[in-house]
Amino acid sequence: MMTLRELVTERLKQLGLGPVEAATQAGLERTFIRDIVEDRKKSIRSDKMESLADALKLDVDAMRRGVIKPTDESDFPEPNARIGENVEMLRKKMHVVQGSDSSRKSAQKDKSSVTDSSRTIGSETGRQGIEDDEIPEIDVVAGLGGGGVSVTTEVTADNGASFAAEVVRDHWRIPERLLWHANASTKHVAALPVQGDSMAPTIIDGDVVFIDTRHRAPSPPGLYALADEFGGMIVKRLEVVSKPSDEFVEVSIISDNKNHSTRTLTLQEISIVGRVIGRFTTS
Template identity: 30%
Template sequence: MKTFSDRLNAALNAENMSQAQLAEAAGLSQPAIQKLTSGKAKSSRKVVEIARALNVRPEWLSGGIGEMREDFATKPRDGVPVSEAQGRPIKAWDSSDPLEDDEVEIPFYKSIELAAGNGRCVNEDYNGFKLRFSKATLKRYGAEPKYAAAFPVSGDSMAPVIPNGSTVTIDRNHTKIVDGGIYVIEQDELFRVKLLYRQPGGKLIIRSYNSSEFPDETAGIDTVKIIGRVINWSVMAW
């Protein structure tokens, strides 16, 4: 455990997490994680994010100081004290209600289901459905409201992260591929939602979270149209 890579690999094994999963959780590319695990890179400016994703102490991961994890008995438990919990009224609204100052409406293409399994493609949606979205949330992702759009997801290839029935929001202005990013793509006359990784020779790896049932695919970059990068998704409990 003398080097950063030793500690990082030990934490990955302890958490039973893949390099791709860590990259996604920490906001890094998979090649960046690979450099760290192999020792080619000695540390990272995102050591706190990496430590949080791996449920280890940043001091330990960065410099080997102290224990890998805090003692559960002394570790603060998350939650809100019951005495401080306060309910807030929920305001119902419909299409006739004016937008709040921090709200915008984005198109919701309900008839265009994104393939997360045995997908389908309906190229047109005339329903005119809208979703209300926070301007602050879009700004956080650097997305302009005019480029935001939402779609329903059909299938289980992206489960458990994005299960069947989820709604994803994309930035249509973000079409440059960042390895490990989640994108809505058009391929073979299907709309799909997948993780993308660039490969030498103009190739792409198209990956699903549910990789045990949906193994990686390889395709030419010129055969895949990037519709936009997924910036947000909502998931129903059941």
């Protein structure tokens, strides 16, 4: 039998949700679930238990017994559900090397069939050789002014299909409670080393930024990692500048360093890798 805190913490990991996100989706107070996982709230009323069960997609009677029993085993959130057409463009541009639709589905269903032994991460192959509590640091230089070289490897499944996966050169471990404050979990976070001065003083050369890869649309406005036209990554401030009635969504790509220019592109012309949720700096 699990305690309420243990049950909620484990279920959030399974769903890949932060406590604030889960509470908001269920119409609960923003801090309701976070107070449970941080042990501020040790018991809740019966009606709140039902709301909590709905938020976590659990059978309420089983939850009262300290047992995790999903109401629907297949009812997991789609982290990319909001990104629509632009996500498909990003997937094709950055991750798929070759192989039919059926072979891609096969690789997704049977990740254990991947024979490459290196530590990699990719949309088709998932996290290979990476522990659940590890945040992978991608072997890529995220340019703050432009450029950057992406390092990928081909990962081959048993059926012969090949996929591109980003090489992981190291990993980070961050306390989950800190990630929860950013409404994130290790499952969806990656670390990117950066170079350049275009985002100074917000981000400087040598920093490592942490991105939530579920965020592939520039809402809310803020710092995002983008795939650039040279195959690398850049970090910029994004803000939608078009009107809701406009035919295309236009996005302003802003450098915090005023010595660098601002560009405006349509959403279809950019590939958002994730939203910046934090950074490590030695300055």
